[in-house]
Amino acid sequence: MKLGRGRSGVTAADLTEHADALTKALDAGGAELDPTAAAAAHAVTAKVTERMGRSGSHTVVAFAGATGSGKSSLFNAVVGAPVATIGARRPTTSKPTAAIWGDEPAGALLDWLEVPTRHEVAGSAETPLDGLVLLDLPDFDSRETANRVEAERILQLADVFVWVTDPQKYADARLHDDYVAAMTHYDAVTVVVLNQADRLTPSALKECVADLERLLRRDGLPQGKVIATSATTGSGVQSLRDELAKAVDGARAARTRLDADVRAAAQSLQTGVGASEADPTREHHAGLVAALSKAAGIPTVLDAVRRDYQRDAIAATGWPFTRWVRRFRPDPLGRLRLDPKEREALSDPQARRSLGRSSIPVANPAARAAVDLASRRLADSVAAGLPHRWADAIHAAAAPSTDRLADELDQAILSTPLRSRRPVWWTLLGVVQILLALTTLVGLAWTIVEVFFGAQDLIDLPMWHVGPFGLPLVLLVGGLLLGWLLALLSRWFAGIGARRRAARTGKRLDAAIGEVADRVIVEPIAAVLARHKVTRTQLAAASGRR
Numbered sequence: 001m002k003l004g005r006g007r008s009g010v011t012a013a014d015l016t017e018h019a020d021a022l023t024k025a026l027d028a029g030g031a032e033l034d035p036t037a038a039a040a041a042h043a044v045t046a047k048v049t050e051r052m053g054r055s056g057s058h059t060v061v062a063f064a065g066a067t068g069s070g071k072s073s074l075f076n077a078v079v080g081a082p083v084a085t086i087g088a089r090r091p092t093t094s095k096p097t098a099a100i101w102g103d104e105p106a107g108a109l110l111d112w113l114e115v116p117t118r119h120e121v122a123g124s125a126e127t128p129l130d131g132l133v134l135l136d137l138p139d140f141d142s143r144e145t146a147n148r149v150e151a152e153r154i155l156q157l158a159d160v161f162v163w164v165t166d167p168q169k170y171a172d173a174r175l176h177d178d179y180v181a182a183m184t185h186y187d188a189v190t191v192v193v194l195n196q197a198d199r200l201t202p203s204a205l206k207e208c209v210a211d212l213e214r215l216l217r218r219d220g221l222p223q224g225k226v227i228a229t230s231a232t233t234g235s236g237v238q239s240l241r242d243e244l245a246k247a248v249d250g251a252r253a254a255r256t257r258l259d260a261d262v263r264a265a266a267q268s269l270q271t272g273v274g275a276s277e278a279d280p281t282r283e284h285h286a287g288l289v290a291a292l293s294k295a296a297g298i299p300t301v302l303d304a305v306r307r308d309y310q311r312d313a314i315a316a317t318g319w320p321f322t323r324w325v326r327r328f329r330p331d332p333l334g335r336l337r338l339d340p341k342e343r344e345a346l347s348d349p350q351a352r353r354s355l356g357r358s359s360i361p362v363a364n365p366a367a368r369a370a371v372d373l374a375s376r377r378l379a380d381s382v383a384a385g386l387p388h389r390w391a392d393a394i395h396a397a398a399a400p401s402t403d404r405l406a407d408e409l410d411q412a413i414l415s416t417p418l419r420s421r422r423p424v425w426w427t428l429l430g431v432v433q434i435l436l437a438l439t440t441l442v443g444l445a446w447t448i449v450e451v452f453f454g455a456q457d458l459i460d461l462p463m464w465h466v467g468p469f470g471l472p473l474v475l476l477v478g479g480l481l482l483g484w485l486l487a488l489l490s491r492w493f494a495g496i497g498a499r500r501r502a503a504r505t506g507k508r509l510d511a512a513i514g515e516v517a518d519r520v521i522v523e524p525i526a527a528v529l530a531r532h533k534v535t536r537t538q539l540a541a542a543s544g545r546r
Helices: 012-032 035-054 071-079 107-113 145-155 173-189 202-218 237-270 285-295 298-317 323-328 349-354 365-383 388-397 402-414 424-455 471-542
Strands: 059-065 097-100 117-120 132-136 160-165 190-194 226-228
Touching (some): 012 035, 012 237, 012 471, 059 071, 071 097, 097 107, 160 173, 285 298, 285 365, 365 388, 388 471, 424 471
Parallel strands (some): 059 160, 190 226
16 A cells, blocks of 8 residues: 555644544534444544644554564564564564654653654664654564554554565455454555565566455455565565655654544444434424413413403493492402413513412323323424434433423413403493493482472472483483493403404413423424534534535
């Protein structure tokens, strides 16, 4: 694999942007992301901070290979000195060996890598390899478990991977299945070396290289190229040095490896988010408000509003001689503790709330079931297409506690004006009724005077007639009759007005219930969806896609 392809031009700004996006996605996703993938992503963001904070100018290249591949010999050939131990003692080594080019200290970086054995390459400060930290790892197929674990640990931290194999083991399943195929995101920082090329004839070497490249394409590295080397003859060693020099140039390989880690972590998390988010304000909102209205007892309240209007209308426009009877009838709104006279006098909503709850009957099981059903329908519609963790969060948000929902609905009713301005016609008819009552009283008094004093001939009263009837009788009977007819007419008007007031009040109550639905159910759902959107978009940004 030739270094310098793909995303090898990752800048520090690119890496920072992608790592920050991954952090934001993790923060927004929280418990709705797969715990294992999220833990791995957190480890990646920590690694980015630690790696770039220690030595961003060095490039860590790890030589990894199977036992007998000549990896340590090739390492020494690249270094130009017998740094790595070769032979029978090598399988007992559980720690890697480091060779450092350049004058800049790499101690903090090697301490982080936990590499104890270090060799500074003499006179390397002005070479193309200046800044290279080359690691010879334990064999990844070692019989010693500690050796394998150590090799895999360093591979998680290295910037560039150099897979060293040989003609006998180049098709080894462990190399391809467990390592190369798992590094498909890291093609820009991967080199594959076929060592011990001196053991093959030119034609056999060509055939072996072609077969190895075919295996790399199968592993998910379609542009994989192989460098043939021989630590014994030195063939291909300079080509390998040239590839390493490309990796060291500008320390871009470290950023490329870390960026690949970030992108791989982001892509592993993307399976836990959906492709888009629904709009909860458009999904089954009317049905939810209707169910909440019924559960809140809005029909009972509107019936009380209607009867309250009729009661007050008749009290204002009814027959004055019987109005006092109305005072003994119960106040429809007062019985529900919704008397606006007490509550509307308080402009502060908190003061209204302090008056306590109403006496509206508690919702019956059928009404509560209807609310649950409407909430589930809303949650099901919004959660469609989202992974199960996000869907569960949406369903949880759509199911507030019963006590809180009941209190919010009750306070919404208490905060809604249930009366409007006194109608003008009440005043007009009330004045007319008073005039008719006075007319009746005048006719009655006149009639009594005529009957009593006229019969005794005590006074001589003038006699006025309206047709065949005397004026006092006309005033008495006419006042009674017209007052009674006007009272009947006012009842009819009161019925019409009561229905209109109930309709207007119903709209206000529906708006108040809608606000409760938004605040208690829709907004929590929207908050989950907002977190999902942030997670989705930030994962796309961390993956290098917008």
